[in-house]
Amino acid sequence: MSFRKAILAFIASVAVLAASSCVDRGGEDLVVNITTSIGEEGIEFDMNAQDTVFTLTSNCDWTVEMEVENPWENEAEEFEQNPWLTVSPVSGEASEQPVTITVAADANTSDAAEITYDRAVIVYFRTDREQFASVRVFQEGQERKPNAADTISISELRQMAPVAQDSVVTITDPYIIKGVVVSSRDPQTVSNNNIYIQDGTEPHSGLLVYSSAFSSCNFGDEVEITITDGTLEYYFGQLEFKPASTDDVVVVGKQENPEAAEIEGASLVNGDYEGQYVKMYAQVVQGDLEKTMGDSPSIETEDGFSFLMYSRSNTPWAGEEVPQGAGTVYGLVGSYNGVYQLVPSRATDFEGMTESRFTGRPAVTTGEGQLSEDKSSMTVTGEYTYAGEAADVTEVGVAYKLVDAEEYTKVKAEKVESPFTVTIPLETGAYKYYAYVMIGEREYQGETLTVTNEETVLNVADVVAAILDGTVEDNASLASLGAYLQGIVAAGNQSANYNGKYSLVDGTGEEATGIVLYGMYDVELNPGDRVRINLANAAFDNYNNLREIKFNEGTDINAQVEVLESGVAFDVPELTVAELLSGDWQGQYVTVKNVRSAMDTLTAWTESGNSTNRNFTDGTDEFIVRTQSSADWAAENINPDVTADLSGVVEVFYDDIQMYAATYDDIKAFSVPAGDEPEEPVEPGEPVAVTIAEFLEAPVSADTWYQLTGTITRIEKEDYGNIYIEDETAEVYIYGLTATK
Known part of the structure; x- marks a missing residue:
């Protein structure tokens, strides 16, 4: 990855950082914690010279680096020689107390006729580890930069994919995508030069990206990728994006724990979450319990689907025995030749598979709610079937909430049996509700229905x-x-x-x-x-x-x-x-x-x-x-x-x-x-002389030509030959009269 940076720190300071910045008094490595008080929106200045302050907290020594965002022509070189933004201080030592940081911007105006453009710099606060904090500083100009790019979602980019597996689509529009890396480089869980990024937990929000820029990208890195002139193609059935240049990839931040989409097996095997970090309740299939993680065992989910849990042979956990119980497992949804698999990114991704193994899941049905005559309450009947032991079921009932409420309220049925009936009180409004069955501490839900008493x-x-x-x-x-x-x-x-x-x-x-x-x-x-x-x-x-x-x-x-x-x-x-x-x-x-x-x-x-x-x-x-x-x-x-x-x-x-x-x-x-x-346009025959009113009433025709006589009342646009003429009967707008014939 190529960065154009103005490094505002003394070499001597960097040497000290490398020697001693992130160890505790006992000589042990610290868990790096470096944060700022600025949110994701960053700092925005207008065209005037101005400054602002915020705080930085870091348990490691740090130094400042700055990078021009999306430079236009030689903007990065000019900034390195004559930066318009200053940061103070430019370095600091580890401290439990917040440090006040001042950023000051020069005026983005010009006395000459030249136009000033919007501009932005990413300010990095780097430790000698991979962890860092960053703040985006934007300053308004008279116009957007000519190379300014709009952000689109990964889902929108995926919609531009080629139809055929052997086709390639080149992206010509000025766009960027933003996302968080959900594959791991250390330990390496995917092939060289590959990363997977996601920009949300909705389906189709993940993507495989291939570039030699990714030698240093790791799990949780926040990246911005310019996709202009890059290509979309398929790699063994999996959609892959290739940036046009390594300069098109920029790391802008870090998330310690990227959010995982909670899914079931069906959603994994149908490809809806390709390239995304997910979690699900699963267990290793009975026949693979003697395998190690490096053998890539098959796992199964309660909705009846099974697929590989793939680990490369060089991962630290490859030699470990597979988990023997059921539980929540995390991982990246990868694909090879159209077959989807779960790829753990960290050893902690499968450490929760320690609960009792399941023999299936209860099928829960939520009945339609029956409103009372005065609509002040509703009675709901639920049902379930379960192939396991009846004693496994510890509770049944109905959960409900007003649509805009954050949490559900549970009403437990009097008896653990099927069917069961629950009556819930209602205020005026729209409600969501579902029947539930508890097996141990795990809840199984029926379909969520809605009802309103207005x-x-x-x-x-x-x-x-x-x-x-x-x-x-x-x-x-x-x-x-x-x-x-x-x-x-x-x-x-x-x-x-x-x-x-x-x-x-x-x-x-x-x-x-x-x-x-x-x-x-x-x-x-x-x-x-x-x-x-x-x-x-x-x-x-x-x-x-x-x-x-x-x-x-x-x-x-x-x-x-x-x-x-x-x-x-x-x-x-x-x-x-x-x-x-x-x-x-x-x-x-x-x-x-x-x-x-x-x-x-x-x-x-x-x-x-x-x-x-x-x-x-x-x-x-x-x-x-x-x-x-x-x-x-x-x-x-x-x-x-x-x-x-x-x-x-x-x-x-x-x-x-x-x-x-x-x-x-x-x-x-x-x-x-x-x-x-x-x-070729039909050459006109003998024109028919008519009034403007007669012309406006005449049927549309490609064969009949008309001659109008009138006074020009307005010229709408000379270049296009658009004019208004009128006679004693009406007025008409004539378009495209650019020559006389």
Whole structure:
């Protein structure tokens, strides 16, 4: 890994650190603890010269290093020669007391005509061990740097994967990904130059990354990777990303204990958690109990799945006897030739497998709750079957909570038997509840159901208004607004360009009456379906300023969405480009009138198999049309000579308005199959002289040519030849009049 750093410490100080910085008075190694009072958001300065202070606590000697983030041209060299940021002090000794650190930034302004760019530096507080603390210091400029990259999630990057196993996709957009390393270098648990990173515990949040930069990356390192010009391909069936340069990988922090997603065997073997750190309840299969860890025994989970627990022969635990009991095991989800396996990253990952072995799991069923007549209580019946000894079952009952509450309350049934019945008290609101069975200290749950004793039904405008006025914040449950949301599906993934999403609208065609339903990969809906959505398991998600509704992890989404009727008509807003850009049309399916490609030549909808943005214009303003690589028309071209209407779902990405066409018909007027050239324009015959009113009433035709006579009242844009003319009957807008013929 190549770092461009300004090292602000004396060599003599470094020598002292190497000799004695991290030992206690008895000469023993310490567990390094170095932290700052600054959160993950870092420090932000405006363009003026200014400073701030924070505290650093470290039980080891430390020294400061600084690294320019994402340098533009020779920015890193200039910073090394003349740094705009100073840190004081630049080194310190181990202490139990916090040390005050001052950072001061010069003004990011210029008296000359040159533009100043946003800039950022990562300040590292390094010990002589791998552990360090870091703070990001950002200073505003007049503009973003030309090489500024937006952060996307690993899940979004995975969606750009090649379709075929032998294909390669090159990422051309200026993006970065951030994540924490969940594979280990010391001890080495994966192949050389490989690391696995994750940016969350949701499915599809992990990735194998290959680069020679990873010789020093270890478990828990937080990294930022520039993915521009890098490639996605498959390595023995596993998706792998290769950065274009070792300079594209930067270690920015450290997590001692990366979060593990709690899953079952089914989720591991189907690949949903490829490349992620997970935990599950498991045991080594009976036939492998005589093996060692280096023999890579098979383990089994209570839901009936088994798979390898793989350890390399050089790991410290390779010679150990396999765990004999059941318990929680941690590890990385790896894959070889499409077969998924669990790879422990640390010896502690399997030390919890010491409990009694299981003979199966109880199958628990949660019955539908029956509300009392006054809706002040609910009776729930649960059932279970269990293949083990009846005496193993120590408790049964029902757990419940208000949707927005943090913890469940348990109500134990009077007898340990199946079926069992429990009555729980209710306040007014929406509740979650499930039946449970206890075997020893381990709880087994039935399906979590929802119920409400209030019947509030919202429309889309209600939800959007609550988001806009701050009633609902990012990631907050929508159940606090009401029990259900009702709306009309306006568009979806009919032509593979809107994967996993639907446009939900009220159907009035007014502003702020649409929203995006996200994560709907297994839900089949059609435009015109009027649906009712149970909000008990739904939350608002602000995705780069886009309003989305997401369902909680593990929710059976199909069970939350009820189709009330189909074939419902709804109004589709017809907009000018100016109206599109100035209005709130998020999540709505709209038609933008009289636009054409902003390119002067035949241009492909997508490039190099990547999702691609193309600009369209009315001659005055431009907007983005985004096409995914999976779209039915991805391989076709855009005819630059066509002016027509274009339809699609409106989204925002930060400050940009963009549209996703939902069907081929939405863009058909512009699209030319690959290899076909647009036909030559038909030469005009004898024009028909008409008034402007007669012209506006005439049918659309490619064969009849008209002659209009009038007065130019306004020139909209000279470069595009856009003008208004009028006569005594009406006024008309003429587009693209760039030459006389």
